[in-house]
Amino acid sequence: MHAKVYSTTLLCLLMFFAGPLSAQPKKVRFSVSAVSIAEVPFRIAQVRGFYRDEGLDAEFILIRGAVGMQALLGGSVDFTSASGSTITAAVRGLPVKLVFIASAKPQFDLIAQREIRSVQDLKGKTVGISSRGGAIDLLTQLIVQKHGLVPNKDVISPPRPLILQREGFNRLAYSGDYMPTYASGGIGVTDEKIKTSPNDVLAFVKGSVRGLQFARQNRADAMKILSDYFSIKDPALSEAFFDLYLSRLPVNGSADDAWMKGAIEFTQKSLGEIGKELPPSKVFDFSFVQKALR
Numbered sequence: 001m002h003a004k005v006y007s008t009t010l011l012c013l014l015m016f017f018a019g020p021l022s023a024q025p026k027k028v029r030f031s032v033s034a035v036s037i038a039e040v041p042f043r044i045a046q047v048r049g050f051y052r053d054e055g056l057d058a059e060f061i062l063i064r065g066a067v068g069m070q071a072l073l074g075g076s077v078d079f080t081s082a083s084g085s086t087i088t089a090a091v092r093g094l095p096v097k098l099v100f101i102a103s104a105k106p107q108f109d110l111i112a113q114r115e116i117r118s119v120q121d122l123k124g125k126t127v128g129i130s131s132r133g134g135a136i137d138l139l140t141q142l143i144v145q146k147h148g149l150v151p152n153k154d155v156i157s158p159p160r161p162l163i164l165q166r167e168g169f170n171r172l173a174y175s176g177d178y179m180p181t182y183a184s185g186g187i188g189v190t191d192e193k194i195k196t197s198p199n200d201v202l203a204f205v206k207g208s209v210r211g212l213q214f215a216r217q218n219r220a221d222a223m224k225i226l227s228d229y230f231s232i233k234d235p236a237l238s239e240a241f242f243d244l245y246l247s248r249l250p251v252n253g254s255a256d257d258a259w260m261k262g263a264i265e266f267t268q269k270s271l272g273e274i275g276k277e278l279p280p281s282k283v284f285d286f287s288f289v290q291k292a293l294r
Contacts, residue, residue, distance in 0.1 A: 025057040028200060029077040031068040032060055035229070037245055038102045038185025039081060041253075043229050044222060045211030053210075054203035072096065072190060079187050079204055084267075086188030090283040091267045095191035097285040100205050102185030102212070104250040104259060108139055111169050119143070139182070181255075181262025184248075194285065206292040209253050215246065252293060254286035 028051075032039050042060070045051055051058040063071055069085040071077045073094065080086065086098045110119075187208060189201055215222040219242070226245065227238045255263075260280035268274055 025052055025055055026200065027057045027059065028079065028204060029059050029061055030204070031063040031071055031077040031080045031082070033064055033068055033080075033082045033085075034062070036185070037241075037248070038083075040226055040229070040245060041102050041208055041211035041215060042081065042185075043211070044214050044225050045207045047225050048211070048214060050207040050210040050214075051204065054207045056200070056203050056207065058204070058207070069096075069188070072188060078193060078200065079189055081185050082188060083183035083186035086186065087183065087263055087267050087283055088271070089188075091264060091271065091273070091278060096188055097191060097194060098183065098186050098188050098283065099194075099201060099285050099288050100187035100208055100253045101183040101250050101255060102208075102253075103183065103248050104255055105182060105184065105248050110140065110143055114169060181259045182266060183255075183263060198288075202288050202291055205253070205288040209289060209292045212249065212253055215249065252289060254289040255284075260284050 030042070032042065046058060046060065061077060063077070063080075066082075066085055068077070068080040068082045069089050072080045072086075073089075073096070081102070083098055083101060086096050089096050090098070187205060194201055223238055223242045226232075226242055230241070232238045232241060257280060260283065264278055264280065264283055265274075268276060268278070
């Protein structure tokens with residue numbers, strides 16, 4: 001009798017503990033290339049617990065774009081936010097895909113000193129960029145080629161342009177007006193991860209889509225998260241920054257064929273591979289976004 005009672009009690013205890021233990025969130029690593037406006041939906045998803053809701057314990061690691069891609073290919077991280085590096089790697093034939101976009105347009109502005117009021121005023125001046133051959137370099141060239149001039153001072157990402165404009169600097173151009181098919185921030189993942197762990201990819205995309213939707217539907221809470229993320233204390237600046245962010249959000253985290261082809265062509269041009277046919281399916285896989293929305 002006692003043996004049966006003990007056995008039954010032990011069985012009940014095992015059943016009791018089996019549920020919580022099996023529900024432990026899975027650890028995943030996500031490399032972000034910078035603290036920038038493109039990372040906002042991921043930050044919201046992390047703060048609001050959306051990844052944990054999907055069964056993931058997401059660790060964010062700050063790694064520069066190109067190095068982040070190396071970490072992704074080497075298996076040190078599961079996902080990367082370096083959308084430009086992901087597209088470039090895929091165009092070069094590496095086994096990676098961009099499965100989500102945080103912004104369908106680039107986030108860079110051309111900011112000039114007070115005396116410079118137009119792109120035409122930049123003739124003969126010098127432009128400052130973060131690196132040669134990168135996205136900022138290419139986008140800057142695209143802007144000035146439209147005007148036939150050499151720009152001045154800097155190309156930077158929000159909220160710094162808003163701060164500089166308050167100090168009297170002039171905003172000469174927004175790169176998104178010249179290049180509407182360029183991702184800023186997203187989720188890059190290896191083909192191997194898509195093949196072997198599709199549920200993890202879907203869970204991470206779902207959490208990120210929820211972060212994107214939360215920004216649109218919960219202005220006050222989302223703006224508070226954004227202000228804390230960028231250490232913005234000025235309410236007026238926070239409002240202006242949030243409105244700027246909303247104006248550059250993609251519809252749902254994916255893009256159509258025309259956008260994908262434009263992004264591929266821009267990347268091919270930067271790599272000197274103009275004219276080479278490459279289907280979007282070799283670079284993008286937005287099926288996870290569609291599943292997340294369903």
